[in-house]
Amino acid sequence: MKLTAIRTLTEFTCRICGEAIKFDPADSQTFMTKTEHEDFFGMKLMTFRVSHDVENERHTNSVVVDHMGLFRGHRDAFSEPLDKIDPSIDRIYWVLHEDTPAIESTSNIKLAILINRTERWVVDVVCPKSVNASEIATLALDRVEEAWRVYNTIPQPMETRIADMGLHVWTSDSRVLCVSFRNGSLVKAVDALAPHIISETEDSIIPRRRMLKLIFQILEKNPDLTPSMLSRIMNEDMLHTTFHTPFEDRIPSIVERTATRHPIAEDILGPLLRGYITLIEVLEGKAASSYKEVFELVDFINRRKILG
Numbered sequence: 001m002k003l004t005a006i007r008t009l010t011e012f013t014c015r016i017c018g019e020a021i022k023f024d025p026a027d028s029q030t031f032m033t034k035t036e037h038e039d040f041f042g043m044k045l046m047t048f049r050v051s052h053d054v055e056n057e058r059h060t061n062s063v064v065v066d067h068m069g070l071f072r073g074h075r076d077a078f079s080e081p082l083d084k085i086d087p088s089i090d091r092i093y094w095v096l097h098e099d100t101p102a103i104e105s106t107s108n109i110k111l112a113i114l115i116n117r118t119e120r121w122v123v124d125v126v127c128p129k130s131v132n133a134s135e136i137a138t139l140a141l142d143r144v145e146e147a148w149r150v151y152n153t154i155p156q157p158m159e160t161r162i163a164d165m166g167l168h169v170w171t172s173d174s175r176v177l178c179v180s181f182r183n184g185s186l187v188k189a190v191d192a193l194a195p196h197i198i199s200e201t202e203d204s205i206i207p208r209r210r211m212l213k214l215i216f217q218i219l220e221k222n223p224d225l226t227p228s229m230l231s232r233i234m235n236e237d238m239l240h241t242t243f244h245t246p247f248e249d250r251i252p253s254i255v256e257r258t259a260t261r262h263p264i265a266e267d268i269l270g271p272l273l274r275g276y277i278t279l280i281e282v283l284e285g286k287a288a289s290s291y292k293e294v295f296e297l298v299d300f301i302n303r304r305k306i307l308g
């Protein structure tokens with residue numbers, strides 16, 4: 001007898017408009033991209049980018065799905081206009097939608113925005129409500145274009161001024177990172193990470209505002225964030241996954257055993273394995289300063305195949 005796999009559609013809710021979206025993980029016509037990941041906490045996970053059109057907008061969601069085709073979490077979502085934007089209109093930069101607001105400001109940073117010249121988006125990472133991110137993007141790009149005419153190579157960072165704000169600006173071919181510092185304490189840290197944030201290969205299409213926000217939150221507490229850790233935070237889709245461990249009754253002993261090697265497990269592993277919280281929520285919470293311990297714990301679990 002030949003067994004035929006039963007195909008199930010994966011279902012999730014569009015994070016921008018709330019519409020129920022279905023796609024078939026086995027049919028590449030129903031999604032834009034698919035990325036497979038290494039085993040994570042005993043699960044085989046994939047990320048799919050799926051889009052749908054609503055009136056004159058395209059909504060793109062990146063979702064993490066397990067080997068059964070079950071939706072496990074949203075990585076990110078953004079909307080973009082379907083019509084090519086007329087360069088003559090004022091509002092030429094689209095502020096990317098995300099369902100969490102930008103950070104209003106931090107102790108050391110007044111403003112941090114990432115702009116893409118070719119895709120014409122702007123991601124407001126740290127941005128007070130009183131500031132118009134789209135206007136800042138337009139003006140910052142004027143400064144960058146001016147510098148291109150003046151210099152053979154633009155200083156990195158280039159220091160400039162918009163309204164009453166002093167800005168540090170880092171540029172690549174298509175991306176521009178603008179940061180306004182309140183003081184000098186994070187200039188070096190941001191300078192070390194900026195080339196990675198504006199790098200095209202790091203994250204080619206979708207700017208991940210939530211992850212960028214997390215990075216700026218971590219920097220406030222721990223300025224020695226390394227580029228490799230930045231890359232992990234930006235790119236590990238598994239951070240967004242909700243777990244449902246099949247062996248619920250084993251959780252207390254797993255937590256206890258793991259905590260002898262990694263004390264942080266005591267606080268976070270139980271809720272994680274029960275699906276009450278995701279790793280990104282752990283990092284956004286009070287564990288932001290202990291992100292290294294969190295990743296060490298994750299690596300330990302994966303290496304030992306504790307949940308395999």
Ligand SMILES: [Zn+2]
Nearest residue numbers: 014016017059
């Ligand atoms: Zn939608």
